[in-house]
Amino acid sequence: MEGVTDAPMRSLLGELGAFDLAVSEFIRVSHEIPPAKVFLKHVPELKTGCRTAQGMPVAIQILGGDPGRMAQSALVAVSLGALAIDINFGCPAPTVNRHDGGATLLKYPSRIESIVAAVRGAVPSHLPVSAKLRLGWDCRDSIDENAEAAASGGASWITIHGRTRIQGYAPPAYWEPIGRVRARLKIPVIANGEIFSLEDFKRCREVTGSEHFMLGRGALGDPQLTLAIAKELGKEIPEHSILSWSERLERFLVHSAPFPQSSPHYNLRRIKQWLSFAQKTGHIDWFDRVKRSESIEEIQREISSFSKSTRPSIPPASTID
């Protein structure tokens, strides 16, 4: 997630052991091929085998509308040690769409096929090339043709976010079309969108029939949810204690320390952003009390003060102080 799941956050969430793979924030391919330093800045894990410190692989996501430049960009990533390339056909940002990238390509299935085919043709065959799609630009049924196009282009798997571009992030996410595509295609289909609880996950699995899931905001709002889902999927995960928010913030600082962007200002901004996701997904109800804090210590003090006084009234008690 652009501006959100950067290397420290990937490291933090990967540490839990529930995820098989992370996808980087998108790297935009416009008129120039992004140089190595751009890939290394966005995906510093390239220096460590393209895995987080805990060994979780990170796929490199590229975004753009020109097949040749996308293929060349993928090759730059591969030359740096990429383990997998993901292509973004889902970004709804108007500036990205105006410049022929992200979800705008959902209007042109044949272009999706050409882009995937060009990247697939350039990347060595042992490395996966995948595509991330929304259901369509303004029509949920466009996914049938677009998913088919990505598969014909040679995608190793596709991830489908169950919304159209014009829906933005407005609920609901529609899982039925994901299930329809999954039943038709021979490649794995990863279901994505609006999984915020174990119950959501179970319904999504039932509706889509999928065995693979991508979590975005839900994993941020409640990192422990990823463990519950991984267990439900039969994944062996190490025993983890339930961390309080206070402990999670400490872990964030530990994970961000090795990265050059880490500074008190950066960490404060990222922690507030993280807590705002937790509030929006209904996992905390106290973001307003810390959103103007001027330091992480201040947030920690605030958390410890109200967690004592309000503990019984904040559900679910297992995921917070």
Ligand SMILES: Cc1cc2nc3c(=O)[nH]c(=O)nc-3n(C[C@H](O)[C@H](O)[C@H](O)COP(=O)(O)O)c2cc1C
């Ligand atoms: C702030 C933000 C940034 C995002 N950036 C990306 C991105 O760079 N690449 C991508 O494929 N999806 C991106 N997404 C979409 C998410 O990956 C995901 O498809 C979407 O949030 C729905 O899943 P969720 O309900 O689990 O969050 C972004 C979403 C948000 C909210």
